[in-house]
Amino acid sequence: MTRVAVVGSGNAGLCAALSAAELGAEVIVLEAGGATDFGGNSRYTAGAMRFAYRGHDDVLALVDAEDPRIAACDFGVYAEAEFEADLRRFSGGAELNPLQRLLVGESRPTLQWLANSGVSFEPIYSRQAVLAEGRYRFWGGLTLAAAGEGEGLVNRERELAEACGCEFALNAPVAALRQSQGRVVGVRTASGVEIDADAVVLACGGFEANADQRASLIGAAWRRARVRGTALNQGAGLTLA
Template sequence: MHGARKADVSEREQVSRWDHHYQCVVVGSGHAGSCAALSAIDSGCRRVLMIDKCPKEWVGGNGYFTAGAMRCAHEGLEDLLGVLGNPISEEERKSIDLDMYTKEMFEGDIQRLSDGRSDDGLVKELVDQSRDVVGWLSKRIGVPFVLSTNRQAYEVNGRQKFWGGMALSVNHGGKGLIEAHQKALKDAGVDLWFDTKAIKLMMHNGEICGIEVDQMGSYINIRSPAVVLACGGYEASPDMRAKYLGSGWQQARVRGTPFNTGDGFVLAAAVGAQTTGDWEGCHSTCWDAEAGLNAGERELTNQYTKSGYPLGLMINFRGLRFVDEGEDYRNFTYAKFGKAILAQPGGAAFQLWDAKMLDYLRKEEYGDEIVTKKWAQTLEEMVGELEDWGLENKGQFLSTLRAYNQAVQGNQIQQWNPAIKDGLSTNRKVLRIPKSNWALPVDTAPFMAVKVACGITFTFGGLAIDPKTTGVLAHTGNVIPGLFCAGEMVGGLFYGNYPGGSGLTAGAVFGRKAGVCVGQRVLHS
């Protein structure tokens, strides 16, 4: 059935009239979908199609906009050297402190940040397969991994000290990741259709038998025994954000693709798929307040992130602190602090540092060409600068800083090491909200401030899947034969918060697993 859609055609007639035949159709051109398509090829599928409703220039979904960090269990530096795109010298190796990150630690971090709500089966599969899938990405797909010294290490006494359990990222971030995927997909012979929206999953005898798509107004039926849904959550839909997260979330800035509007959930619901997980939760972060509202910027991508808050303070328009900036390592708090910013008056706040911390801020996030800054030689002068950005209560702002500086009196920088949780904290009896680590006085000119808002990355609610196969579960609890799911559409893995770098790893683990199971289905059908 090609051309104008015939709404009155019966299911029996539809499934007997196919325009194209494939062994697997992947919906979504991002990281998880790419892993699924390549894994399906490796598992015996000869004809694999990837579709995306976005135009070609928006290929890559949210994966394109990431910093490329991938968290995995590992045994330390020597264990990770084999996956790096370029070797490092013996001299460099001797200057690196990188502790092992065990499966128990990885699993513990996920469950700790979710308050124990994460699905045990999903967490186990993610953690158990994390190191192996990183090797697969490196060797099979050519993902150019590097040690994340710019994001996950500080230089302390001439040594690179890694922190927070994460050590790997992709050279050139999400751009490098999607470039590697695109080359591998082309080499493998996977067909890619852009400007193609999936509009209906086709069923026959209770099993997936194909998919109907709208390709720029032309309706096409594609026969396939397997469909992998990997087209992201609903974070780019203001209406769905308002429905599930709350009305204030309409003002959140979309960090990535504008095409993740929950279409996959509509498709799955129509065939009785079960949803699960934290539909009121999402990954949100501190984002440049001057960034666009409805989509990320494909040139700057993740550079709008503003993650230097553990080294300074965050203060709202009323002059009050509202989070414990030193509660934990940055990669254990940034996914939830965007929500805290959105809840503030005006949905924005200020990040503030003094001269002692400026050299520790990442240049890719805080460079002069990246973000607008306010400078001052005194805190009183800074108050005047911030009035232009919405500061409402000058007196409270100064009072907050005086109280903070009093609470950290005696804390000295020679005791300070940003690569460890140092316990250098405020006096809890003095402040309503403490700063639990890295708490130094803000007292040395020049002072610098930036304005931040909430950037939403992806949503946590999704489809219920079998952790072993990624098969989508129906409301009956049984797998819907032929329907698989990977990436940000998977529900039940993250609740409220998540360990940084886990999302891309999960996309790879469950994407590869989906491809393997597609191959098994095709070969046995």
């Protein structure tokens, strides 16, 4: 059986873990934090997920159609071209790179996969819709959020991954990638535990909570920035061991 080690328990790590476990791999998620830090920045989010959709039916396929408000929703269309244009606006008009194109093209199938796996989504009535003449008119392309926001999302993803046999190790910061004959063969935690893996997924966030790295990599003024999310995304420079 293929063994997969996932480093980090945010939305990225949990999706990787769930996907691998659904496909029959033996999966372990290693998370630096304990129960209160589980889920990383993803726990702090509204669980809002931008995705391209062609109209009402695409959205309907992702939500609880029994909710009486659904019949009063005008979701409109958020075409892939609009999503791409929104991304370009955030990067000074630069052409999209292959990863950004993948993000757009796979956005709806990915939400559909999560929904099929058991994550519930709800329209963001409070912030992304205007109520006029009894109709909720959605705007901005940010139409759905996971039920229970970020906390609901990561807890549900963990539940689903555990149901597929995925193991979770908390308080287990990964310090190094183990290698043999030029390939990664596992990880080593800070306390020295060695884990073998056929594949390692690094989903341990960025360096935004590390003031020194912010100052040296993006400018001195960023030392003063306040972090709203997890304190554990320290830009772990995972060394090859």
